[in-house]
Amino acid sequence: MTRLLLALSLAAPLLAGCAVGPDYVTPDFGVPNSWSSDRGRPAPALKLAQWWHNLADPQLDQLITEAVGGNLDVASAKARIREARATQRQAIGALFPSISGTGSATETRSASSSTGGVAIGPTTYSQYQAGFDSSWELDLFGANRRAAEAASYGVDAADDDLRATLLTLIGDVASNYIDARAYQARVALAKRTAASQRETAALTERKQNAGSASAVDTAKANALAASTEATIPTYESSYQQAVHRLGVLLGRDPTALSLRLSRATVIPSPRLPLPKGIPADVLVMRPDVRKAERQLAQYTAKIGQATAALYPDVSLSGTVSTSALKLGDLGKSSTIGWSIGPSLSVPIFNGGKLQAAVEVAEAQRDQYHVAWQSAVLSALEDVENAIVNLAQERIRIRSLTESARRYSEAARLSRSLYETGSSTFLDVLDAERSQFTAEDSLLASRATLAKDYVALAKALGGGWTGAIDSSVPIVVDDNTGPHLAQTVVARSPKRFSEEIKPSP
Structure with a gap:
């Protein structure tokens, strides 16, 4: 036994670096050299730091700050980070020995007996026991180390998930704020x-009374005004939805x-162009791409964890x-016993279950590899589409600006000519509608343009x-130590629905 323990103590440091399964290598994805x-x-x-300041709207800046501190999706992502970190600590804990203490106290009463014809009455005695149990999995083939490695990648993925949530949140706040102002x-x-x-309809009615316009013209003028007014409820509804x-x-x-x-204030407008960098920047700047890469690393490590079960x-x-008959004798004049030794478990036959687990892990790794590639391609597509949309909208807005200016001038002139009788009402109607x-x-x-x-x-x-x-946890529990249990009476869904049913 002594030789065996000595051999294990000498071999453990050498085998500590032994691991099975593939070692993770960051994959290479060929991206273009430029947009x-x-x-x-x-x-x-x-340059993306606080890019929303380029929209030059202090109220939007304040709303984004408040959203980062109060959004529920962000709070949920924070909880997932705490979960991932706790999982990592659990995995690391498996690398160390575990020690637990035991103790017992028994009171024993023996039945009456006789020895050599002499009757002996019942006897009572106490026995106290205490001890320690310890175990340590040597992890010769790295199963626990692979689990800790996977958990570490999981923490990184949770961090990137939070960043991705923040990215989406800020974009949603900015887009809905732009919609509200628009x-x-x-x-x-x-x-x-x-x-x-x-006013044009009133003028037409006066001209009708004077005999220089028809009732048809008056009806069309009022119909055009009513048609324009009909757009207001639709826009008001869309505004309220954006605010909500x-x-x-x-x-x-x-509300x-x-x-x-x-x-009401002006629609936010970007003051400065946004430097786009190069496509390779997306691999390190997009949190969803980073998260996908960390998940790929996590599931690569899980292959080693599953493979180690074969060894x-x-x-x-x-x-x-x-043990002692008196509590005070424990550790002094008590009986002390100990045992120590290794145990070996070798998989011999399991119907292919362990090998199948390895193949499951490999298939999961492949899925996350494809998911990472998809995330990269989607990111590149998003950037290219946004670049095109922004550029084309700038061209469109220049044409619309010219169109609005020209139609405004046409409406002013046609109205003036109509007042003097030099133009028909059809010209006024068409100019005001346009x-x-x-x-x-x-x-x-x-x-x-701002949303692009x-x-x-x-x-x-x-x-x-x-x-x-x-x-910091979202929910802080009180009185979590040992305390008397309270009886909780759960309400049935039917009873609850009856309670909230509106009265007639």
């Missing part, structure tokens, strides 16, 4: 245009921001115990760059 819009030109360095502007435009069209979504994104009541955003498992266990359509399209295009800017920042991986504390 399609930068071909033949040097790429500017990527719909406010479109409501104001519709009200101004309808009021102007009502912002409230929920901030982790608050849907919490109604009063705060009631005063012998050696553990070292020991026990120390002491003016409203052009100006409304221009406002929608400005919002689309947001989409490009998201596609490049622009998110929250500040520190995030994920160590």
Whole structure:
């Protein structure tokens, strides 16, 4: 036994570095050297830190800050980080010996007996025992080390999941805020245009009374004004929905921001272009791509964990115990016993279950490898689409600006000529309808341009760059130590539904 223990103690350090299964190597994915819009030109360095400041809207900046602190998806992602870290500590704990203490106290009463014809009455005695049990899995083939490695990659993936959640959150807050401001502007435009069209209808009615216009012209003028007014409820509804979504994104009541955003302001517009860097930057900037790569590493390590089960498992266990008839004699004049020795477990026949587990792990690794490749391609596609959309929307907005200016001038001139009788009402009607359509399209295009800017920042991986504390639990429990159990009476769903049923 002494020789065996000595051999194990000498061999354990040598075998500590032994592991089975593949070692993870970061895969290489060939990406273009530049974006399609930068071909033949040097790429500017990527700059995404607090990109939303380029929209020049202090209220949007404040909403994003509040959303980062109050959003429920962010809170859930923080909890997943704490879960991953606790899982990692569990996996690391398996690398060390475990020691547990035992103790017992028994009171024994023996029955009456006789010895040599002499009757002996019942006797009572006490016995106390205490001891320690320990065990240590030597992990000769690295199963526990692979588990700890996989858990470490899981922590990295959880961190990137939080960053991905923040990236999506900031983009959603910015997009919904832009929508809210755009719909406010479109409501104001519709009200101004309808009021102007009502004035034209009143003028037409006066001309009808004077005999220089027909009832048809008056009816068409009022119909055009009513048609413009009909767009207002639709825009108001869309505005309210955007405000409600912002409230929920901030982790608050849907109507919490109604009063705060009631005063209309201009639609946010990007002041500066966004430096796009090179496609390779996406691999390190996009948190969803990083998360996919860490998950690939995690499941590669799990192959080694499953493979190690095919090999012998050696553990070292020991026990120390002491017993005495008096509690005070424990450790002094008590009986002390101990045992120590190795145990060996060798898989001989398991119907192919262990090998199948390895193949399952390999198949899972392949799935995550494909998922990583898909994440990279999706990221590249997102950036290219955002670049094209932003560039084309800039061209479109220039044309719409010119169109709105021309139609505004045409409407003013046709109205003046109509007042003097030098133009027909059909010209006024067509000019006012076209003016409203052009100006409304221009406002929608400005919002689309700002949202395309947001989409490009998201596609490049622009998110929250500040520190995030994920160590504080969301729910803090009280009285978690030993205490008297309380009886909890659960209500049935039927009873609960009856309680909340509205009264007639």
